Amino acid sequence: MNAVLTPRAGARESNDTQPWPMLELERFTLRRRGVAVLDEVSLTLAAGQTLALIGESGAGKSTLAYAAMGLVRPPEVVFEGRLAVGDCDVGEASEKTLRTLRGSRIGMIFQDASAALNPCFTVLQHLSEPLRRHRGLRGADCRRRAVELLAQVGIGDPAGRLSAYPHELSGGMQQRVMIAIALACEPRLLIADEPTSALDVTIQAQIMALILERVRALGASAVFVLHDLALATQVADRVAVMYAGQIVEEGPVREVLGRPRHPYTRGLRASAIEFGAERLAPIAGVVPPLSAMPAGCRFAPRCGRASAQCSQRPQPLSIGGVRVACWHP
Ligand SMILES: Nc1ncnc2c1ncn2[C@@H]1O[C@H](COP(=O)(O)OP(=O)(O)OP(=O)(O)O)[C@@H](O)[C@H]1O
Ligand code: SF4
Ligand SMILES: [Mg+2]
Known part of the structure; x- marks a missing residue:
């Protein structure tokens, strides 16, 4: 088995200074x-x-x-x-x-993106949630990062896709959006x-x-x-x-x-x-x-x-x- 690289501290609250073996x-x-x-x-x-x-x-x-x-x-x-x-x-x-x-x-990608994405939220709203909550991004910064993330997962015209709802995307594109959400906060x-x-x-x-x-x-x-x-x-x-x-x-x-x-x-x-x-x-x-x-x-x-x-x-x-x-x- 591979050695655990992290010091253990029971139920310590997590923070960014800890090394992460996973x-x-x-x-x-x-x-x-x-x-x-x-x-x-x-x-x-x-x-x-x-x-x-x-x-x-x-x-x-x-x-x-x-x-x-x-x-x-x-x-x-x-x-x-x-x-x-x-x-x-x-x-x-x-x-x-x-x-x-x-x-x-931790990011999670589920089996069925159409079930995991909220049909009432746009792509930007989905991506904004983790970026706002965990990275404190707002407004134009949030939008810029969302475009970057969509480009990284191979979505063409990423800026144009921000306002799309899940039903306007193919299954493959929905899955790409879910990958972008899961990896949004690295x-x-x-x-x-x-x-x-x-x-x-x-x-x-x-x-x-x-x-x-x-x-x-x-x-x-x-x-x-x-x-x-x-x-x-x-x-x-x-x-x-x-x-x-x-x-x-x-x-x-x-x-x-x-x-x-x-x-x-x-x-x-x-x-x-x-x-x-x-x-x-x-x-x-x-x-x-x-x-x-x-x-x-x-x-x-x-x-x-x-x-x-x-x-x-x-x-x-x-x-x-x-x-x-x-x-x-
Ligand atoms: N919410 C739940 N309530 C009760 N039993 C559950 C629940 N979820 C899973 N189980 C049961 O727990 C066991 C493990 O299920 P799990 O979904 O983790 O299997 P899996 O390996 O992911 O299977 P699959 O390949 O079909 O996805 C199964 O016996 C399942 O019936
Ligand atoms: S898997 Fe191994 S331990 Fe289990 S019944 Fe077969 S031989 Fe026995
Ligand atoms: Mg399963």
Whole structure:
């Protein structure tokens, strides 16, 4: 795992003088109505690194992303263990601290820009909100910065687009506007939850390349929630494979996806290869409901290698820089 670069200070209020390693989870569990939606998740993302979160639907990828933004937190859910963004312990931070973090230090790109943008606000109004709130810009300064941001995300005639409402923009342009909003205040961490899956395949690659280019230009860290393993290999330094609320394998992306050790990661990869060959071979079986998970390895009911030992929870092993939670990797 990468060293955490920040000094830790519990629930200290965040400020600009702290160095920012980005995300750290230590045996972090999130319970919703008594059910562990995230279960003892440990993860460290150093400053400037990019991480792909992959796994089947319902694995908890979005829940992790929303929890890191402080959008899902106590008392709505129960937190155990630690979830920190830089030096800010998200479970203990005040709502005021989290509001400062969001937009200013963490930017988020959602899956569906048409749902995330307010249909009653113009592009300028959307961009002005974070610029005013976190950068104190007003009037002509705000407008100038908004034009600059739209130009950076490849929107032609940026000044002319400021007065447009979301419905006057194509899906790709809406997504570009959302990227501009997320990056308006030059965040240190970007969280992008399936940022291109609502878009036409022809522009998915363009938008992904744009996000990556902006993240690199800012020297920011990024978490990409993805379903596409090939894309994960292209955009991320590290990957965390999630299954039923747990990280089952985590490490450098080429190592994990090039030589998967966990049976679930192997299954995902085999399924992706078969899918590429137009012979879809999904992993046999279905994810049990979170309220009825087996006590030991959660993947056991679907695993061809399961043994009696697998009725005990596997603790992560470190193999060649990769962490694998499996008794028989
Ligand atoms: N608001 C909610 N209330 C209750 N349960 C929820 C809520 N949001 C998510 N869940 C449950 O939490 C679990 C994790 O869901 P999550 O949306 O994080 O998965 P995901 O990995 O992002 O899936 P997908 O790939 O489909 O987006 C699922 O079992 C889901 O049904
Ligand atoms: S711990 Fe056992 S059941 Fe779980 S993935 Fe590994 S071999 Fe399969
Ligand atoms: Mg999701």
